[in-house]
Amino acid sequence: MSDTFILNGKETPYTPGQMILEAAKVGGIEIPTLCYLKGSTPTGACRICLVEVKGARSLMAACSTPVTPGMEVFTETALVHQARKLNVELLLSSGTHNCLTCEANGNCRLQDLAYFYKITDLRFEEKAASDIYPKEDRNPLIVRDFSRCILCGRCVQACNEVMVNRAISQGYRGKESKIVTGGDLPYHESECVFCGQCVEVCPVGALTEKKAKGLGRPWEIKKIRTTCPYCGVGCQQWLHVKDGKIVKVTAVEDAQPNMGRLCVKGRFAYDFIYSEERLKTPLIREANGEFREASWDEALDLVAEKFKEIIKKDGPDAIAGVSCARSINEDSYQMQKFFRAVIGTNNIDHCART
Amino acid sequence: MIILVGTNITEAHPVASTFVKDAVLAGAKLIVIDPRRTDMVDFAEMHVPLKVGSDVALINGVMNVLIEENLYDKKYVDSCTEGFEELKKKVMEYPPERAAEISGIPADTIRELARKMASVKPAMLMYTLGITEHICGVNNVMSCANLQMLLGNVGVECGGVNPQRGQNNVQGACDMGALPNVFPGYQQVANADARAKFAKAWNVKSLPDKPGMMMPTMMKNLTTGKVKAFYVFGENLANTEPDIHHVERELQSAEFLVCQDIFPTETTRFAHVILPAAAWSENDGTFASSERRVNRVRAASVPPGDARPNWWIFKELAKRFGHEWQSSSAQEIWDNEISVLAPSMAGIKYARLENDGLQWPCPTEDHPGTPTLHKGGKFTRGLGMLKAIDYIPPAEVPDQEYPFVLSTGRRLYHYHTRTQTGRSAGINDLLGEETADISTADAEAKGISDGEKISVKSRRGEVVVKARVTKEVPPGLVWMAFHFREACANWLTNPVYDPVTQTAEYKACAVRIDKLR
Numbered sequence: 001m002s003d004t005f006i007l008n009g010k011e012t013p014y015t016p017g018q019m020i021l022e023a024a025k026v027g028g029i030e031i032p033t034l035c036y037l038k039g040s041t042p043t044g045a046c047r048i049c050l051v052e053v054k055g056a057r058s059l060m061a062a063c064s065t066p067v068t069p070g071m072e073v074f075t076e077t078a079l080v081h082q083a084r085k086l087n088v089e090l091l092l093s094s095g096t097h098n099c100l101t102c103e104a105n106g107n108c109r110l111q112d113l114a115y116f117y118k119i120t121d122l123r124f125e126e127k128a129a130s131d132i133y134p135k136e137d138r139n140p141l142i143v144r145d146f147s148r149c150i151l152c153g154r155c156v157q158a159c160n161e162v163m164v165n166r167a168i169s170q171g172y173r174g175k176e177s178k179i180v181t182g183g184d185l186p187y188h189e190s191e192c193v194f195c196g197q198c199v200e201v202c203p204v205g206a207l208t209e210k211k212a213k214g215l216g217r218p219w220e221i222k223k224i225r226t227t228c229p230y231c232g233v234g235c236q237q238w239l240h241v242k243d244g245k246i247v248k249v250t251a252v253e254d255a256q257p258n259m260g261r262l263c264v265k266g267r268f269a270y271d272f273i274y275s276e277e278r279l280k281t282p283l284i285r286e287a288n289g290e291f292r293e294a295s296w297d298e299a300l301d302l303v304a305e306k307f308k309e310i311i312k313k314d315g316p317d318a319i320a321g322v323s324c325a326r327s328i329n330e331d332s333y334q335m336q337k338f339f340r341a342v343i344g345t346n347n348i349d350h351c352a353r354t
Numbered sequence: 355m356i357i358l359v360g361t362n363i364t365e366a367h368p369v370a371s372t373f374v375k376d377a378v379l380a381g382a383k384l385i386v387i388d389p390r391r392t393d394m395v396d397f398a399e400m401h402v403p404l405k406v407g408s409d410v411a412l413i414n415g416v417m418n419v420l421i422e423e424n425l426y427d428k429k430y431v432d433s434c435t436e437g438f439e440e441l442k443k444k445v446m447e448y449p450p451e452r453a454a455e456i457s458g459i460p461a462d463t464i465r466e467l468a469r470k471m472a473s474v475k476p477a478m479l480m481y482t483l484g485i486t487e488h489i490c491g492v493n494n495v496m497s498c499a500n501l502q503m504l505l506g507n508v509g510v511e512c513g514g515v516n517p518q519r520g521q522n523n524v525q526g527a528c529d530m531g532a533l534p535n536v537f538p539g540y541q542q543v544a545n546a547d548a549r550a551k552f553a554k555a556w557n558v559k560s561l562p563d564k565p566g567m568m569m570p571t572m573m574k575n576l577t578t579g580k581v582k583a584f585y586v587f588g589e590n591l592a593n594t595e596p597d598i599h600h601v602e603r604e605l606q607s608a609e610f611l612v613c614q615d616i617f618p619t620e621t622t623r624f625a626h627v628i629l630p631a632a633a634w635s636e637n638d639g640t641f642a643s644s645e646r647r648v649n650r651v652r653a654a655s656v657p658p659g660d661a662r663p664n665w666w667i668f669k670e671l672a673k674r675f676g677h678e679w680q681s682s683s684a685q686e687i688w689d690n691e692i693s694v695l696a697p698s699m700a701g702i703k704y705a706r707l708e709n710d711g712l713q714w715p716c717p718t719e720d721h722p723g724t725p726t727l728h729k730g731g732k733f734t735r736g737l738g739m740l741k742a743i744d745y746i747p748p749a750e751v752p753d754q755e756y757p758f759v760l761s762t763g764r765r766l767y768h769y770h771t772r773t774q775t776g777r778s779a780g781i782n783d784l785l786g787e788e789t790a791d792i793s794t795a796d797a798e799a800k801g802i803s804d805g806e807k808i809s810v811k812s813r814r815g816e817v818v819v820k821a822r823v824t825k826e827v828p829p830g831l832v833w834m835a836f837h838f839r840e841a842c843a844n845w846l847t848n849p850v851y852d853p854v855t856q857t858a859e860y861k862a863c864a865v866r867i868d869k870l871r
Contacts, residue, residue, distance in 0.1 A: 140780030164375035229634040232519030234643025256710040263368035269778035279630035280659025304674035320572035323532035324588025325524035328639025330684040331664035332530035341556040346566030
């Protein structure tokens with residue numbers, strides 16, 4: 001029997017050890033948050049998930065307050081909303097949150113909250129540009145725009161607790177605070193291995209994919225789920241496609257086997273498909289050794305004719321083939337079927353053994 | 355507990371490594387058995403830096419202790435396995451002192467390792483090519499299986515022998531029967547019933563009954579003239595196979611070479627016909643992952659120019675021989691042919707693959723798939739087979755002329771011969787050239803500084819490459835990858851093979867390193 005607590009007046013079950021935010025979610029109440037990262041130690045950094053708890057002296061952070069039996073929690077009171085709004089206003093003044101020029105426009109949790117709380121004017125003075133750390137985009141893949149960073153620490157949690165690459169941490173103190181690598185070096189000179197999980201979890205536009213810059217807004221993008229073309233783990237990816245072109249790759253959250261994670265190749269090595277060097281037409285070698293372009297009919301006729309000639313002269317076992325461990329199952333099936341049923345040989349293999 | 359043997363998981367399977375690291379943070383114990391001090395050693399309770407190629411001796415030594423000290427799972431061994439007495443007799447020939455001599459791991463450390471392994475249940479053993487890419491690769495794999503069965507760790511969740519597969523669909527290519535001895539679903543070509551079934555399905559009178567050649571034999575036979583035509587689909591053999599000079603002579607010898615690929619490669623230079631194929635995101639289809647999970651691949655972009663799906667190319671070729679194949683999409687090929695013909699995949703249909711895919715065996719359409727094999731110690735073959743195995747050294751060991759061991763593998767930022775990663779913006783900036791990784795001690799002894807270009811030479815070739823002086827590598831070892839053409843490790847590697855699988859010994863050959871004059 002699980003215990004219960006009172007959520008907005010309704011008796012709600014929870015599992016011991018569960019935080020208010022998680023228990024409320026199971027109970028159907030979504031408490032907004034900027035810093036909560038599922039599966040990581042809660043940091044309570046953003047103060048957006050504040051709720052009223054009966055008997056508590058102040059508002060409590062739902063992400064880091066464990067539910068206790070019979071606890072009475074209120075998530076929608078005037079006091080709660082007033083505090084959340086104030087915290088959003090403070091965050092808006094913490095840097096330059098100009099959505100017009102932000103890559104995350106339309107995919108930003110801070111923007112969502114500002115909109116929800118109908119914030120139209122900045123109540124507090126924005127941090128001076130001279131007080132903001134300069135952008136780090138010297139590394140080839142990730143733009144780190146500190147003017148948009150709200151220090152929620154999700155990137156730090158993802159790096160240390162999810163991927164366990166231990167490349168970044170909270171650095172400096174007070175208004176000097178900054179998410180830093182060891183020695184505060186640019187990513188490419190640090191321990192960073194460019195898995196990009198920090199980008200994946202950034203709720204605002206502080207961490208973005210350099211290659212995706214300017215290629216499509218979230219509302220213009222169609223997301224297509226697929227499987228990574230690199231190692232054998234089989235990570236599930238979202239291909240972000242605009243006008244038939246992949247502009248970005250992210251991980252499918254809660255999907256087997258990768259549970260929202262990707263590595264540097266899965267996340268960033270997708271654009272080879274657009275290389276100008278792609279083979280675009282069949283090629284036939286001429287007597288002089290040079291290749292010339294050919295039609296499919298000509299090339300396939302030549303292959304078939306040559307194979308028939310060899311089968312006739314030397315038998316089907318004089319033909320051998322290797323399939324591709326990178327291509328889809330159906331391609332390997334077709335190739336072995338072609339070798340066995342059409343040519344008449346079992347000389348079909350692939351690189352599994354080498 | 356997790357035991358990593360011969361797997362540099364953070365670089366070769368980075369996402370899988372994050373789950374291992376998470377497990378360690380949550381309290382799991384980790385043992386790393388690897389000649390190199392890989393990144394996972396930071397998380398390990400024990401690092402066992404055995405000599406390259408000494409796995410069988412080390413594992414026999416560990417099993418010797420498990421049996422001598424009565425630490426093995428007697429109940430499991432008695433009820434779930436066979437061959438224990440033979441195994442016992444063999445491993446008794448490997449007391450820790452002898453295993454220590456061969457592996458370079460002190461006898462007491464081997465005892466400690468065995469006791470540690472026996473102390474936690476279940477334990478998962480994960481391996482990759484550090485185990486298989488040896489002339490004794492099959493023996494190495496069977497030793498891993500012996501160890502796990504002796505510990506009673508096979509057939510349980512979070513246990514087992516768990517090889518991580520190197521390519522996105524190398525599991526699938528095997529499952530599909532792109533192997534010389536089996537049809538899709540591992541049905542033997544030598545089996546008359548299987549042949550009859552496939553002949554009927556494929557509308558042919560008969561199918562060849564003799565297993566075909568494995569890839570290294572095919573290539574060797576290009577020079578003997580036994581193989582006249584060679585069809586290479588999506589492989590860059592001129593860079594990936596051991597001893598490039600030799601491989602190129604073989605490719606050159608082909609009377610007729612067809613290459614089907616997405617890029618011109620070092621291999622397509624030898625082709626007579628090159629067929630342009632659709633790539634990863636230009637196809638609908640399926641991949642099968644390391645965990646036998648069949649996942650969907652979906653088309654998101656169109657192939658360039660006249661490039662076509664590979665399945666279409668084979669279908670069109672078949673047509674020119676008078677074979678009219680019915681299926682005309684990947685889904686039709688899977689739903690109407692593969693899952694109908696392969697009983698272990700009979701329950702897998704595209705309609706069931708929308709989300710997280712399915713792990714075979716999945717025999718019926720209401721079967722949930724099989725995440726763990728040999729559940730409850732009930733092995734596919736009945737009883738788990740314990741095998742007595744002897745240590746054999748690598749085919750080429752260091753000598754005066756070539757005093758170093760070269761071992762090879764992959765690095766994080768690139769994939770194989772860089773046909774894809776080398777053409778993805780930003781990746782070359784993270785790793786732009788090959789290095790020869792050598793130990794600080796060897797660098798000092800040779801007067802080589804980090805980043806200095808040196809010569810690495812084997813009996814087969816020589817490369818000039820930057821030295822990377824690192825603590826990852828023990829003295830006496832040189833470590834290189836095969837991502838870059840010019841300093842590709844395969845100019846040096848030894849084309850000798852496991853007699854059963856014909857897997858090449860990429861992990862061990864003898865080289866010398868010299869400062870450039």
